[in-house]
Amino acid sequence: MTQRVRVQNFTISRDGIGAGEDQTFEHPFGHVDPGELMAWAFGTAHFPGRSDGAGSRGLEDYFTRDFAQGIGAEIMGRHKFGPQRGPWPEDDDWTGWWGEEPPFHTPVFVLTHHPKPSLAVGETTFDFLDATPAEALAQAKAAADGNDVRIGGGVSTVRQFLEADLVDEMHVAIAPLEYGAGLKLWERPEELEDRFHLERITAPSGVEHCFFWRR
């Protein structure tokens, strides 16, 4: 099986916004409320980390239950890991937003111009790389043990990998919201139709799910 590079469950507003620019420790998505933006995913039975047995088991549960399947590594941007800018503080004890057991359970490569030593949190290892998308992907593929590589976001990271034409398939959820400002993935999904098949379907939740795979 060929290793594939996948974007999964990446959620934006109708006007293409995936997060605000005003990120802080308290507000990882800035002025965008992730509970509102990602409501479709939080409501499913298989949202990562959920163990209460509740949640929907309809269409959208297939997307969250697929999150870890066949994935051997993730690449994320520095601002998905934390809100710090510039050199890391000397007394840095930040381990990400996810507590003691992050939902990745694989090597995670964090793109940053300020590399620092690797960090193990639960079953996840964070490696900090100053690398191009292609260089980072080569490392992630080697670490993924034959499995696929997830491009985990944020918006800028997904854009970079799309611009470098390194993405094989992508699921973008468009929530029925408009933010007006923030980090924008695209003007319209059709921009990618020259390179990708595009299938679109609106779930009963009102969220439109877009599936892209290489032509």
Add this chain to the structure above:
Amino acid sequence: MTQRVRVQNFTISRDGIGAGEDQTFEHPFGHVDPGELMAWAFGTAHFPGRSDGAGSRGLEDYFTRDFAQGIGAEIMGRHKFGPQRGPWPEDDDWTGWWGEEPPFHTPVFVLTHHPKPSLAVGETTFDFLDATPAEALAQAKAAADGNDVRIGGGVSTVRQFLEADLVDEMHVAIAPLEYGAGLKLWERPEELEDRFHLERITAPSGVEHCFFWRR
């Protein structure tokens, strides 16, 4: 995690027909053409056994890629295994429709009033049981090693498990076809709404996907 009992990717026509009654060795679905009925699934990249890298990776691929995930055993009716009726022939060398490597890769329990010795085909083991649905399910759960149990069909077997209220979740695909006669799952999906949440969505293929999970 609780073990769940699941029906997956079970496909019927608009008039509820999952197979014809006139089954033979050459026509496992009788007058129903499985290539036509299941066209939505055969066209996906993750249809079991497919390895050519082609196929769609849109919405419906999530359903076929979920086929084996978290499944530890299957229960099927005798006529999913083969077209024989009554006692098995003395020179019986039938090993199912699936060749040397059936797509199950788990223990499979075949319900029949004519038990016979177990059969190993590739990574799949077929056990032949004369048992009620509840008895068969107890054996399948024990064999599933903590994973879920698939109720694999055919129509009569799914109906029996629904009547015994042993199904936790079910995905039924309704193909845009009408057969008029044959083995019928239901008159209408709404029949099950007293016990199950029901979510319905029509894919670009024209197939309506119904998701049921217990209330």
